[in-house]
Amino acid sequence: MIEQVKGTKNISGEDSLKFLYLKDLFHSNFSQNGYNYVQTPILEYKNLFNKSIGESSEIVTKQMYELIDKGGRELVLRPEGTASIVRYHSEFNKDTTNKYSYFGPMFRYENPQKNRYREFNQAGLEIIGLIDIFTDFQIINDSFNFIQKLIPGTQLKINTIGSIKDRENYIKVLHNYFLDNKSDLSPESLEKLDNNTLRILDSNNDIDSGVINNAPNISDYINTESKNNFDSLLKLLSSINIGYKIDNSLVRGLDYYNDLTFEFHTPDNIVIGGGGRYDNLSNILSLGNFKGVGVAFGLERIMDNINAPVSEKKCYLLGSNIENIVKYSKLLDDHNIHYCKPSRLSKENSQFKEANNLNVTYLINTNEDTIKNLLTKETMDFDIRVLNEN
RNA sequence: GUGAUCGUAGCUCAGUUUGGUUAGAGCGCCUGGUUGUGGUCCAGGAGGUCGCGGGUUCAAAUCCCGUCGGUCACCCCA
Numbered sequence: 001m002i003e004q005v006k007g008t009k010n011i012s013g014e015d016s017l018k019f020l021y022l023k024d025l026f027h028s029n030f031s032q033n034g035y036n037y038v039q040t041p042i043l044e045y046k047n048l049f050n051k052s053i054g055e056s057s058e059i060v061t062k063q064m065y066e067l068i069d070k071g072g073r074e075l076v077l078r079p080e081g082t083a084s085i086v087r088y089h090s091e092f093n094k095d096t097t098n099k100y101s102y103f104g105p106m107f108r109y110e111n112p113q114k115n116r117y118r119e120f121n122q123a124g125l126e127i128i129g130l131i132d133i134f135t136d137f138q139i140i141n142d143s144f145n146f147i148q149k150l151i152p153g154t155q156l157k158i159n160t161i162g163s164i165k166d167r168e169n170y171i172k173v174l175h176n177y178f179l180d181n182k183s184d185l186s187p188e189s190l191e192k193l194d195n196n197t198l199r200i201l202d203s204n205n206d207i208d209s210g211v212i213n214n215a216p217n218i219s220d221y222i223n224t225e226s227k228n229n230f231d232s233l234l235k236l237l238s239s240i241n242i243g244y245k246i247d248n249s250l251v252r253g254l255d256y257y258n259d260l261t262f263e264f265h266t267p268d269n270i271v272i273g274g275g276g277r278y279d280n281l282s283n284i285l286s287l288g289n290f291k292g293v294g295v296a297f298g299l300e301r302i303m304d305n306i307n308a309p310v311s312e313k314k315c316y317l318l319g320s321n322i323e324n325i326v327k328y329s330k331l332l333d334d335h336n337i338h339y340c341k342p343s344r345l346s347k348e349n350s351q352f353k354e355a356n357n358l359n360v361t362y363l364i365n366t367n368e369d370t371i372k373n374l375l376t377k378e379t380m381d382f383d384i385r386v387l388n389e390n
Numbered sequence: 391g392u393g394a395u396c397g398u399a400g401c402u403c404a405g406u407u408u409g410g411u412u413a414g415a416g417c418g419c420c421u422g423g424u425u426g427u428g429g430u431c432c433a434g435g436a437g438g439u440c441g442c443g444g445g446u447u448c449a450a451a452u453c454c455c456g457u458c459g460g461u462c463a464c465c466c467c468a
Contacts, residue, residue: 001441003459058466062391080468106468111391113462122468188465199466263468271468298468347421349429356429365428377427 007111007118009300014308019121021309022150022299026103026123029146035101035125040084042105046074051284052083054255057196063108065118077107080254081124082278082294083285089128090287097129115270115301124275124296131291133229136260136277137236143295144242147264147273151305154272156242158262159250160230162222164280167258170221171197181211201249218248226259233260256281260293266305273297315339315387316355319366320348328366337387339364362387 004010011019031037050060065077078084081102089098103123112118125143127135140156147154161167175197178185185193186207189200201212219227237244250261256278263274275295282288317332317339319325325341332339340358342351348367355363356374363372364382371386372379380386 001439001459003441006459063466108467110466111464112460113464116467120468191465202466273468296468301468349425350420352429363428372428374429379426379428 005118009117009119015303017308017311018303018306019299022123022302022306023103025150026101026146030101030125030142033142035099035142038085038088038100038102039104040078040081040088040102042078042107043075044078044084044087046076048083048087048285049076049079052086052254052256052281053080057255059108059254063110065107065109079108080106081122081296082126082254082256082292083281085124085126085294086128086278086281086285086287086292089126089290089292090282090285093129094288094290095129097127097131100126100128102126115298115304117300121299122296123299124294126292126294128292128294129290131293133232133236136229136233136293139275139293139295140233140237140262141240141242143264143273143275143297147297147302150302151266151272153267155265155267156237156244156262157247157250157265158234158244158260159218159247160222160226160259161218161251161257161261162226162259164258166222166226167198170216170218173216173221174198174200177216178211184208184211198251201251212249229259256284262295264297266301268305270301270305271298272301272305311359313338313340313358313360315362315364316351316358316360317341317364317366318348318351318355320345321367324366328364331384332387335384335388337384 027037046064046066049064053060055061059079064079067075067077069075081104085100085102089100101124104121105119106122107119109118110116125139127139140158144154144156162170175193178189178193178197178200182190182193184207185200186203189203189208192200200208201215203212222230234244234246244262247263250263251257257276258279259277261274261276264272266272273295275293277291277293279291281292282290315332315337317325317328319328319342322345325345329341340355340360342354352363361373361375363374364370365372369382370379371382
């Protein structure tokens with residue numbers, strides 16, 4: 001028996017309905033709001049990510065699906081979407097400002113568990129170019145509306161981590177503070193002390209909670225302009241009744257963020273999406289000098305929190321005489337009526353059962369030229385108008 | 391990368407503790423009949439490298455080792 005590759009998933013059954021529903025909703029919603037759908041390659045050069053996400057981050061050091069192709073290229077299966085969109089923007093739309101949406105699989109080499117797979121799907125938005133606080137606002141506003149429709153009660157958590165410079169200063173202060181309190185930190189946090197200081201703040205180990213609670217607060221190290229921008233953004237959000245919760249420990253896993261960071265949490269406190277501002281990413285990648293802000297959603301996590309839409313299968317074509325059923329089939333095709341039919345000319349009883357399991361409304365019996373409404377249990381002579389009316 | 395736990399028919403599972411005939415059940419599937427209050431019911435049938443590979447034994451689904459995969463947690467993150 002050949003088993004499935006570890007951490008991959010087949011989207012089937014109810015999940016298929018959810019997935020297709022999400023895909024449709026995402027595309028129609030955001031293309032109508034001016035976001036251009038871009039499908040970038042799943043394969044990218046490794047360099048795109050170890051520069052952008054940050055060489056010290058675990059995504060880069062341990063979690064990339066790497067491969068060397070026959071031409072000796074160092075490739076990876078993309079672990080996230082933003083860097084690819086930034087690359088696309090610099091190649092084809094540099095010096096313009098654009099809105100993008102993307103939707104597709106991402107890959108991270110890590111041990112699977114609940115809400116975490118090696119292959120998973122993300123849907124995201126990016127606005128790249130010359131941008132300002134109104135840009136930040138609309139990314140949050142548009143994605144908030146989208147996710148609220150799907151999962152009411154989703155909470156917005158928001159933070160500002162200041163400029164890159166502020167962050168460097170803050171990390172120094174934080175580093176010194178943690179050094180002084182080294183003895184009270186968990187072993188896991190100690191490992192992060194030198195190369196990933198900020199993420200110690202994210203620790204949910206009880207051992208760390210005391211030290212973290214008394215740690216210097218990032219808001220004291222943020223420049224005035226960033227602070228003012230953040231305050232204006234919060235005011236804008238409040239003015240249209242978007243609720244939020246400020247969370248100073250929200251630093252997110254990717255190095256390229258500055259100022260704005262935010263996440264969406266379900267009522268059960270599952271992170272289903274997040275994003276932020278990345279004014280330096282283009283510089284880090286030597287792709288130019290433009291700013292960006294974006295958001296990404298984890299589709300499997302959303303699927304886990306919504307109900308499957310009802311599938312509408314209306315009609316079943318039953319028959320055991322091949323000439324008859326082919327004739328009806330052609331008639332329905334010509335009228336553009338959707339219908340299900342048996343895979344082969346099986347027992348009539350089996351076809352009845354299948355029709356019932358599919359929850360169709362109408363059963364066309366080609367053996368006797370009748371149509372039956374399975375809801376009302378009425379049988380009548382076949383008449384195509386019955387189907388056209390509905 | 392670490393740890394816990396699981397893997398027997400398409401699905402849900404029994405059998406593993408204490409090794410011993412041709413490995414079972416329910417659901418589903420197929421065939422024939424029945425049924426027009428059409429989905430029921432009756433009879434029969436197909437379907438299993440017991441995840442995979444080694445080992446121990448006269449004998450392994452059962453014991454041992456390894457490995458792959460599922461689930462969950464840590465790490466990390468969507």
